Amino acid sequence: MLSGLQNPRQLAAQVLNFGLILSTAFMMWKGLSVISDSPSPIVVVLSGSMEPAFQRGDLLFLWNRNLLAETDVGEVVVYNVKDKDIPIVHRVVRKFGQGEHAKLLTKGDNNAADDTELYARGQDYLERKDIIGSVFAYIPFVGYVTIMLSEHPWLKTVMLGIMGLLVVLQRE
Amino acid sequence: MYNSLTRIQNVFGFFTTVAFVVAAFIAASDFTYDRTPSAHIKTTNVQVVKGRPHYYSTKKEEYAIMKFSLDADLSSLFTWNTKQVFVYVTAEWTSPSKSPASAAATNQTNSAVIWDSIITTPSSDHLANIGPATLKKLRKSAAGKAVDPKRGLLSLKNQRPKYQITHPTGRLAETTDVRLRVHYNVQPWVGFLTWSQTERDFGRWLRMKDGLSRAFTLPAVKKKDEGKKAKA
Numbered sequence: 001m002l003s004g005l006q007n008p009r010q011l012a013a014q015v016l017n018f019g020l021i022l023s024t025a026f027m028m029w030k031g032l033s034v035i036s037d038s039p040s041p042i043v044v045v046l047s048g049s050m051e052p053a054f055q056r057g058d059l060l061f062l063w064n065r066n067l068l069a070e071t072d073v074g075e076v077v078v079y080n081v082k083d084k085d086i087p088i089v090h091r092v093v094r095k096f097g098q099g100e101h102a103k104l105l106t107k108g109d110n111n112a113a114d115d116t117e118l119y120a121r122g123q124d125y126l127e128r129k130d131i132i133g134s135v136f137a138y139i140p141f142v143g144y145v146t147i148m149l150s151e152h153p154w155l156k157t158v159m160l161g162i163m164g165l166l167v168v169l170q171r172e
Numbered sequence: 173m174y175n176s177l178t179r180i181q182n183v184f185g186f187f188t189t190v191a192f193v194v195a196a197f198i199a200a201s202d203f204t205y206d207r208t209p210s211a212h213i214k215t216t217n218v219q220v221v222k223g224r225p226h227y228y229s230t231k232k233e234e235y236a237i238m239k240f241s242l243d244a245d246l247s248s249l250f251t252w253n254t255k256q257v258f259v260y261v262t263a264e265w266t267s268p269s270k271s272p273a274s275a276a277a278t279n280q281t282n283s284a285v286i287w288d289s290i291i292t293t294p295s296s297d298h299l300a301n302i303g304p305a306t307l308k309k310l311r312k313s314a315a316g317k318a319v320d321p322k323r324g325l326l327s328l329k330n331q332r333p334k335y336q337i338t339h340p341t342g343r344l345a346e347t348t349d350v351r352l353r354v355h356y357n358v359q360p361w362v363g364f365l366t367w368s369q370t371e372r373d374f375g376r377w378l379r380m381k382d383g384l385s386r387a388f389t390l391p392a393v394k395k396k397d398e399g400k401k402a403k404a
Contacts, residue, residue: 052299052300
């Protein structure tokens, strides 16, 4: 216990090790970002508007390249509304025109009405650039941790503390 | 070295590894099942009426109301990894482009969902947004079954569309070459989301057989009083 404190070389190694873990995670995230061309290649579902397909806390993998075909009606996309930073996961239900200026309308499967109300004032349709990716794969429940963390901020401190303690105390 | 903390770490690490490997196997098992979807769709009654996009709007737009009959066999989509199948019918048509840059002959393709339905499997019934009575009925229809392929059999006669569609220009009447197409989206419990293939087969998954209506022309706008009746 606390052996790292007695040996500065070991302490440095542990700090480096911790840094390595953090930077690996960061590089993997950014690498996924580059591959999928999406600023946020993995998202956690925050609302129940796509139930029963997606529940709160489910993990979605996004793909934002149009290699074979354009983003089309029926795809489940994640979009950001102008000037709002909350990503929304809904299904494209209408598409008028093609190319980057095609007008897209979205709707949550579980919602009665389409998303016109959610869009910015004066915005009736989305364009391709508003979309940050189409959902292509799904893992249930795993993302619930992040919802817990954002709803109970003190958990963040506790978790960081435990992680830091573990790394410092660990002998490897 | 082997204190309780490292043991907990090891157990948790092993648990996540095993969980993810099992999940990967389940996801991969999708590709081992045959998919032989088929659908027949035809329009039964098509109307175009004038209306407003919302209550406070003064803009008048033309809305198409396309009633249709649909017979579909999507039963092969229901496997142990199917959480729900989302079936949707789109109307597809082209309209002359409005942009001045490409004013000449370029046509704009349009597609809009006119009807959709969520088909849950018995194991995901409890997640559906339905009333207790409907849920009870649904449960009863598949008592004791974990997978119920029968739910993939659709037979709709003269179905009203759920969505009355329009075009950003507000004009829709007398559009030619409109077609209805049936699509599906399979939502797994874990793994890849898949959509209906229209052109090519993919391994054991065959493309949608038929699923496209004959081309039809939208009629002229109905008179006001008749339109009101149709909306009520």
